[in-house]
Amino acid sequence: MGKKAEKKTEPVVEVSIDRNKPGWFIDLEWYRENNRSFFNLAKGYLCPECREQLWQEVSPEEIFATIKSCCSQKQGFFTSKLPVLDSIFRLFLANGNQPLELEELAQQLSERREDTYHIPTESLSRLLEDEQYYGIRHTSG
């Protein structure tokens, strides 16, 4: 506390969601509907340096841009020890919330987690349909 946060000077990476691409994504509307704070959840995924810089609430776009360009690049952001849903949430934080279909999700999960285990898309589908914590929904509603 009492420490002045220095303003970042480097330009923020543009993050725009391609709404025409079908797939699963982090639905910020879900957070509003459920009275949940995306910022509070997402800030737990920032690296220590960014957490210090973004102590004040910033827009979801800035969170996505920061995690995409910085925090997700750091070692330990993805590990095979993390729960699958948590890894999926990290995947969207890392890709700027671009929608992904189940096959793409399964593919990227095993790549990023360096997992030899390829999660069946049926299991992914079940996980995502039941989840009530990360606000991951399909673009088709």
Ligand SMILES: [Zn+2]
């Ligand atoms: Zn960072």
